[in-house]
Amino acid sequence: GQNIDQPTEMTATEGAIVQINCTYQTSGFNGLFWYQQHAGEAPTFLSYNVLDGLEEKGRFSSFLSRSKGYSYLLLKELQMKDSASYLCAVRGSGGSYIPTFGRGTSLIVHP
Amino acid sequence: DSGVTQTPKHLITATGQRVTLRCSPRSGDLSVYWYQQSLDQGLQFLIQYYNGEERAKGNILERFSAQQFPDLHSELNLSSLELGDSALYFCASSARRGTDTQYFGPGTRLTVL
Numbered sequence: 001g002q003n004i005d006q007p008t009e010m011t012a013t014e015g016a017i018v019q020i021n022c023t024y025q026t027s028g029f030n031g032l033f034w035y036q037q038h039a040g041e042a043p044t045f046l047s048y049n050v051l052d053g054l055e056e057k058g059r060f061s062s063f064l065s066r067s068k069g070y071s072y073l074l075l076k077e078l079q080m081k082d083s084a085s086y087l088c089a090v091r092g093s094g095g096s097y098i099p100t101f102g103r104g105t106s107l108i109v110h111p
Numbered sequence: 112d113s114g115v116t117q118t119p120k121h122l123i124t125a126t127g128q129r130v131t132l133r134c135s136p137r138s139g140d141l142s143v144y145w146y147q148q149s150l151d152q153g154l155q156f157l158i159q160y161y162n163g164e165e166r167a168k169g170n171i172l173e174r175f176s177a178q179q180f181p182d183l184h185s186e187l188n189l190s191s192l193e194l195g196d197s198a199l200y201f202c203a204s205s206a207r208r209g210t211d212t213q214y215f216g217p218g219t220r221l222t223v224l
Contacts, residue, residue, distance in 0.1 A: 044113070098144070
């Protein structure tokens, strides 16, 4: 099975940088996803990591360490619209390749 | 806009009833996934279809069923509804069997009274 752990809630100030951590335990590993979800809306794909290291995409970066079962999502120059839930999802190496989603981290950005 | 469409957006019904949720995947995507999201459970995978055939099953109740049609749209049928079935139901699609990124539709909010 798979176990994914993320902080429940984080707060940050507009313009700042925030790091959202995700730790996981899986039977095999075949990639880690980050999604953003505003309340009542669909999850929106942010990033995908399958190899160790940092993937940068504009204000958002995602890091993966497979040996440590650890990932983080880094958000720079925070804006009010970044207030949302951030979901970490891990894909194991089972035949179906269905990712398991964490419970999400609710990020509140205040002025 | 992900390109995945879902109807209806909202659905209010009574316990014991049956409803059908509909999903159209992104153009060219062959895989469709259904998820249930409730406040206390997070995003739970229900079932996946690939090119018309069931591919993977998650925590789907026996009262729930799904299918994918030749035009690749999918329907999720929920029967004998209970209060606890109230949730957001998302459909996602991906290009192939499951090794690709999933793109989510806007969801259907089901309220069972």
